[in-house]
Ligand SMILES: O=P(O)(O)OC[C@@]1(O)O[C@H](CO)[C@@H](O)[C@@H]1O
């Protein structure tokens with residue numbers, strides 16, 4: 001019998017001084033306060049749209065959120081969800097699972113339970129605050145911030161769209177080496193695009209200000225695991241082996257709206273235009289999540305904004321991308337699983353339909369920090385543990401994480417690599433300055 005090795009402990013607020021601890025103590029309450037402020041600021045709008053009923057709903061939502069903030073700050077037990085949204089049962093089963101794990105050592109609570117669980121739980125309760133309060137039940141409290149990030153990144157978006165449209169003009173004439181160079185560039189733009197997330201900055205501006213294509217060279221040393229060559233081999237081999245019947249499909253498990261989403265669109269368009277892929281499937285969130293994550297509304301809104309932009313190349317991108325959706329070569333999906341507290345090792349059991357669908361892909365690109373935490377179970381892994389091992393049997397298809405480090409977990413490093421950076425930059429895992437392009441071949 002193969003030895004069963006115990007998994008390391010999950011990150012948690014119970015480790016005082018850890019990033020999880022500071023997040024729960026400071027950053028999450030700050031996000032709740034901002035959420036409440038946003039509702040306050042929209043009071044008049046709710047009144048104009050829905051009359052007194054809108055204002056009453058806003059008051060109820062605010063009192064629900066204030067209660068939530070108080071529960072968090074006083075480390076109260078995590079309570080079952082009381083709404084009847086379709087995922088409520090799964091959440092409550094997960095709470096029971098956490099209760100069993102705690103082995104009678106007290107109820108699951110904000111600072112004592114795994115960080116991943118309580119942080120996801122907070123976003124699910126924010127969703128409940130609105131979803132349970134019609135007529136404002138469809139209001140996305142994070143929408144404004146996401147739109148602002150998009151507008152403030154306008155310069156970077158123009159630079160990227162312009163570069164890309166120029167590239168498209170002669171993409172057919174590029175040889176394999178040139179194609180590879182362009183692929184690496186756009187992959188890195190999408191990687192560093194992950195710096196722009198609003199949960200990390202607790203809602204403060206985190207737009208892309210400089211041109212995303214300059215400085216790529218200078219930033220290569222900050223890619224701690226760089227498997228770009230492996231990705232390229234996979235894609236170019238699939239392209240060269242392709243027959244008419246077998247299509248190459250790439251899935252992008254999206255993270256943030258705003259500049260990051262545009263960088264993902266450009267990468268996806270490049271994959272089709274270079275014939276490295278025939279279809280790209282995008283996976284978004286079905287409820288507002290971690291402040292800046294992409295929902296279906298954000299996805300469609302972004303393409304519409306680009307189309308309507310007063311800039312030739314931006315609008316050309318928007319028009320082409322709308323066309324890709326119409327032709328069915330780009331497909332948007334959401335699934336409840338992405339906004340559950342489970343890490344991905346339980347996807348096969350909790351969401352077998354999603355797992356089976358991902359198995360049909362040639363390559364899964366997981367964007368961002370939260371996806372990395374869910375891939376690796378958000379645990380206190382030794383830095384040298386192989387990525388494949390940390391995935392803990394989650395191997396639906398070849399996969400790659402494109403992530404800037406914004407939480408203190410990292411696997412797959414060379415011996416001594418983590419310690420070396422730690423010595424000069426203690427904040428290396430949470431500063432967003434470092435990134436990984438980390439690949440696992442599945443088998
Ligand atoms: O997934 P993303 O957008 O890259 O990052 C999400 C994030 O900002 O939220 C958490 C902190 O509260 C961390 O996991 C991470 O830093």
Ligand SMILES: [Mn+2]
Pocket residue numbers: 197199255256290292293368370
């Ligand atoms: Mn995010």
